[in-house]
Amino acid sequence: MKPQDQPLTSEQVGSVLKMLALTTERELNCSECLQHVGEFAETRLASQPVDAVMSSIEQHLALCPECREEFEALMTILQAGK
Amino acid sequence: MTPTEINWPVALRATDTAEQAAAMRALRDVLHHGLRIALSSRGDVSEAHLEDFAQESLLRILDRLDQFQGRSKFTTWAQAIALNTAFTELRRKRWQDVSLDALLADGERLAEPGMIAEDVLGAQEDRQRLVAVLREAIEHQLTPKQRAAIMGELREMPFDQIVELLGTSRSAAYKMLHDARRALKQSLQAAGITGTDIQNAFNL
Numbered sequence: 362m363k364p365q366d367q368p369l370t371s372e373q374v375g376s377v378l379k380m381l382a383l384t385t386e387r388e389l390n391c392s393e394c395l396q397h398v399g400e401f402a403e404t405r406l407a408s409q410p411v412d413a414v415m416s417s418i419e420q421h422l423a424l425c426p427e428c429r430e431e432f433e434a435l436m437t438i439l440q441a442g443k
Numbered sequence: 444m445t446p447t448e449i450n451w452p453v454a455l456r457a458t459d460t461a462e463q464a465a466a467m468r469a470l471r472d473v474l475h476h477g478l479r480i481a482l483s484s485r486g487d488v489s490e491a492h493l494e495d496f497a498q499e500s501l502l503r504i505l506d507r508l509d510q511f512q513g514r515s516k517f518t519t520w521a522q523a524i525a526l527n528t529a530f531t532e533l534r535r536k537r538w539q540d541v542s543l544d545a546l547l548a549d550g551e552r553l554a555e556p557g558m559i560a561e562d563v564l565g566a567q568e569d570r571q572r573l574v575a576v577l578r579e580a581i582e583h584q585l586t587p588k589q590r591a592a593i594m595g596e597l598r599e600m601p602f603d604q605i606v607e608l609l610g611t612s613r614s615a616a617y618k619m620l621h622d623a624r625r626a627l628k629q630s631l632q633a634a635g636i637t638g639t640d641i642q643n644a645f646n647l
């Protein structure tokens with residue numbers, strides 16, 4: 362079955378609603394996120410406080426499932442290397 | 444030298460071609476190792492894929508060395524690009540047969556029974572109302588292309604695929620999605636729905 366022939370799940374509807382709740386006037390795009398996500402991951406691992414740029418990354422990761430998937434994979438790699 | 448001891452930006456730009464080639468090989472190994480850790484649990488990634496991804500990522504990284512600002516370790520920055528390269532390719536495979544027409548039709552069918560799984564609607568009244576407002580807004584507040592783009596998001600279609608289907612640039616597609624989200628958000632707000640309501644209804 363093709364992806365678009367399946368009923369929408371509660372995760373899918375919930376995540377779009379959450380995205381709408383978080384939508385703001387100015388947002389980072391995925392390329393900007395990619396440029397800074399390494400720094401964000403290291404900040405997270407070191408449990409350091411987040412500055413303005415880092416918190417906009419955090420917001421983008423909450424909104425964007427693809428960048429979030431890549432971020433989580435990056436955390437897996439960094440944690441394995443610790 | 445271990446990866447943490449190499450000055451990557453310098454070594455990768457080395458004019459001594461032997462030194463540069465050695466740095467490229469070392470970086471490819473680092474990327475390959477990381478990709479294996481991140482992707483080995485997936486059933487759809489073979490050893491050959493990992494090598495392709497590592498090689499392709501290496502070229503992308505060399506291409507944008509100037510963008511590295513030293514705000515993280517070089518290998519972390521490079522690994523993020525490698526993951527982006529790999530996931531973009533894996534997502535493309537999953538979605539390659541879906542057309543814009545299919546997505547437009549998907550949006551048209553949103554009000555049909557069965558289009559939203561029973562468990563979404565559930566017994567909760569506030570959840571049902573939320574979904575009804577969302578559905579109404581998707582049907583009436585968006586242009587057909589905006590609706591297709593939002594349906595793509597609902598289906599968790601990768602952004603690159605949405606861009607491709609819309610036949611526009613990334614920035615135009617991003618603006619279209621952003622405008623669509625803002626229109627939907629306004630409809631939710633007009634119906635008195637707040638971010639907290641959404642979080643409560645969907646246990647986010």
Ligand SMILES: [Zn+2]
Nearest residue numbers: 391394425428
């Ligand atoms: Zn993103």
